[in-house]
Amino acid sequence: MKFFKKANFRLNEFLAEKAIAAIATTSLVFIFLILIFVFRESIPLVLGYAMEEDNKLSLTALFSNNWIPVSNHPQFGIWPLIIGSIKVTAISLIIAFPIAVLAALYTATLASKRTKEIVKPVIEILAGFPSVVIGFFALMVLATFFQNVFNLRFRLNAFTGGVALSLAVIPIIYTVTEEALNTLPKTMTEASLALGATRWETSLYVLLPAATQGIFAAFLLGLGRSFGETMIVLMATGNAALSSTNIFESVRTMSAAIGAEMAEVVFGDAHYNVLFFIGVLLFIFSFTLNAIAEFFLKQRMMKKFQGGA
Amino acid sequence: MIDSSTMQKPKISVDSLNFFYGKSQALFKISMAMEAQQVTAFIGPSGCGKSTFLRTLNRMNDTIDRTYIEGTVMIDDQNIYAPDVDVVHLRKRVGMVFQKSNPFPKSIFENVAFGPRIHGIRNKSDLYSIVEKSLEQAGLWNEVKDRLNNNALGLSGGQQQRLCIARALAVGPEVLLMDEPASALDPRSTARIEDLIGDLKKNFTIIIVTHNMQQAARVSDYTAFFFEGELIEFGETKQIFTMPKQKKTEDYITGRFG
Ligand SMILES: Nc1ncnc2c1ncn2[C@@H]1O[C@H](COP(=O)(O)OP(=O)(O)OP(=O)(O)O)[C@@H](O)[C@H]1O
Ligand SMILES: [Mg+2]
Numbered sequence: 001m002k003f004f005k006k007a008n009f010r011l012n013e014f015l016a017e018k019a020i021a022a023i024a025t026t027s028l029v030f031i032f033l034i035l036i037f038v039f040r041e042s043i044p045l046v047l048g049y050a051m052e053e054d055n056k057l058s059l060t061a062l063f064s065n066n067w068i069p070v071s072n073h074p075q076f077g078i079w080p081l082i083i084g085s086i087k088v089t090a091i092s093l094i095i096a097f098p099i100a101v102l103a104a105l106y107t108a109t110l111a112s113k114r115t116k117e118i119v120k121p122v123i124e125i126l127a128g129f130p131s132v133v134i135g136f137f138a139l140m141v142l143a144t145f146f147q148n149v150f151n152l153r154f155r156l157n158a159f160t161g162g163v164a165l166s167l168a169v170i171p172i173i174y175t176v177t178e179e180a181l182n183t184l185p186k187t188m189t190e191a192s193l194a195l196g197a198t199r200w201e202t203s204l205y206v207l208l209p210a211a212t213q214g215i216f217a218a219f220l221l222g223l224g225r226s227f228g229e230t231m232i233v234l235m236a237t238g239n240a241a242l243s244s245t246n247i248f249e250s251v252r253t254m255s256a257a258i259g260a261e262m263a264e265v266v267f268g269d270a271h272y273n274v275l276f277f278i279g280v281l282l283f284i285f286s287f288t289l290n291a292i293a294e295f296f297l298k299q300r301m302m303k304k305f306q307g308g309a
Numbered sequence: 310m311i312d313s314s315t316m317q318k319p320k321i322s323v324d325s326l327n328f329f330y331g332k333s334q335a336l337f338k339i340s341m342a343m344e345a346q347q348v349t350a351f352i353g354p355s356g357c358g359k360s361t362f363l364r365t366l367n368r369m370n371d372t373i374d375r376t377y378i379e380g381t382v383m384i385d386d387q388n389i390y391a392p393d394v395d396v397v398h399l400r401k402r403v404g405m406v407f408q409k410s411n412p413f414p415k416s417i418f419e420n421v422a423f424g425p426r427i428h429g430i431r432n433k434s435d436l437y438s439i440v441e442k443s444l445e446q447a448g449l450w451n452e453v454k455d456r457l458n459n460n461a462l463g464l465s466g467g468q469q470q471r472l473c474i475a476r477a478l479a480v481g482p483e484v485l486l487m488d489e490p491a492s493a494l495d496p497r498s499t500a501r502i503e504d505l506i507g508d509l510k511k512n513f514t515i516i517i518v519t520h521n522m523q524q525a526a527r528v529s530d531y532t533a534f535f536f537e538g539e540l541i542e543f544g545e546t547k548q549i550f551t552m553p554k555q556k557k558t559e560d561y562i563t564g565r566f567g
Binding site (some may be wrong): 020113185187188189190191192193194195196197198199205206282 | 323367369371372374394397400401404405407409411412413414415423424427464473476477
């Protein structure tokens with residue numbers, strides 16, 4: 001009897017394991033297929049042979065200053081899009097990073113249990129907000145507000161988009177930073193307090209520096225999210241592909257260009273290929289960021305185990 | 310039971326101390342005195358309250374939620390639980406070394422300089438001389454003087470623990486609390502720490518928790534035996550280990566339990 005029970009149990013385990021493995025493999029395969037597809041569709045551009053004679057796309061043309069995809073003489077200079085992405089991302093991080101890190105430092109090391117139980121879920125709920133909701137909020141509320149405050153010509157601009165984007169980035173940086181701070185051993189805090197440091201001094205001069213790697217990873221993940229986010233910037237930045245340094249002018253980001261134009265593009269056309277090429281750039285960028293972030297998070301764990309000896 | 314009258318001038322005297330973790334009482338009516346420039350050892354079976362008692366002496370238990378204390382702890386005639394006591398100042402005077410060495414993930418120099426820095430010393434050369442002196446006192450200077458900027462986590466376990474001692478000394482304490490400072494170390498490192506305690510007692514009042522009876526006998530002048538939150542016996546180490554007055558003390562020392 002016992003023997004059979006055990007055998008049954010093993011069978012269940014075996015099936016469960018196989019099922020999970022199958023699901024995992026399937027998702028991996030899908031990701032891989034998507035990758036192949038995106039890369040393949042951008043290849044013609046990279047090799048430069050699929051272009052029609054009259055709008056042959058050289059590398060200089062590709063990185064030129066005019067993004068005029070729909071016209072009799074279309075121009076596909078992605079420079080303004082790159083500048084747009086950098087501008088919006090920079091603004092969002094300049095706002096989100098300090099807020100998120102300080103909030104995490106506060107809840108992880110200083111706040112009372114009660115405060116922590118309120119603040120933490122609130123920020124985490126923010127992470128669950130659909131980007132379209134944040135975009136809508138930016139479009140209706142933030143845009144008007146900033147226009148009045150700064151007396152702006154354009155309602156929708158890089159600044160408004162960046163602020164809206166920071167709402168999406170804060171929870172990511174917050175969560176990863178909080179995690180990094182929480183995994184620090186309690187003995188570290190005790191050592192500092194026992195030396196006569198106050199809680200603030202302990203948080204600022206001991207715990208925060210000790211979590212640097214995790215915080216750096218948080219920054220990279222936030223950066224990746226910000227760079228790749230589409231819906232919010234599509235709704236809040238105004239989408240004019242200008243390459244100016246003024247943060248109160250409209251911008252079109254790389255992601256927004258894909259989001260807005262892909263639906264109208266002629267299949268297999270140069271425009272189509274360029275959009276895929278932008279997709280590849282975004283992919284490579286976020287993949288690299290994630291890989292580096294992963295590396296730092298792992299290293300931190302390693303260090304923790306080695307240091308704990 | 311406690312004969313503090315034979316002591317010259319008790320550095321610390323504790324009177325009727327009760328301590329509670331929430332509703333559960335961990336220490337019962339502890340009264341004893343610790344003499345300046347002497348080593349007092351706390352011994353007793355696991356869970357008897359040694360660490361808890363040690364941590365009442367620098368108010369580290371304050372950092373744990375819902376703990377209560379009754380009674381008084383006088384250090385140099387000042388009740389450290391009086392409402393006007395500044396805990397930061399108290400902990401500057403009463404340093405602590407933990408069971409598991411816990412250097413900060415900073416350089417060796419920064420570890421030792423941390424305390425003086427937060428207490429307001431900014432001058433580079435002042436800091437340097439404090440660091441040097443503290444590392445000297447902890448018997449670590451010669452081993453690390455050429456790599457003060459290396460990460461402290463690269464030191465051996467024994468070196469890390471001596472670094473933690475140096476770090477505690479750097480804020481200029483009068484009392485040093487040590488909670489099983491050598492229990493995670495190999496015999497050689499343990500011997501070094503024990504030697505060090507012998508040196509340090511010239512300048513500091515030292516209180517050490519240990520599970521190691523030989524260690525208590527070797528390093529301490531006074532020994533206090535705790536059992537289930539009560540102080541069973543306290544006296545000169547020689548007397549405790551050769552002629553314990555209490556049956557429980559004798560049983561524990563001779564290894565009948567614990
Ligand atoms: N943070 C805490 N919260 C609640 N109870 C605690 C806490 N720390 C210790 N205790 C309890 O208080 C009692 C005394 O613990 P303490 O750590 O002081 O013993 P100890 O003598 O140092 O033991 P050991 O030799 O194992 O270190 C134990 O019953 C323990 O379970
Ligand atoms: Mg203990």
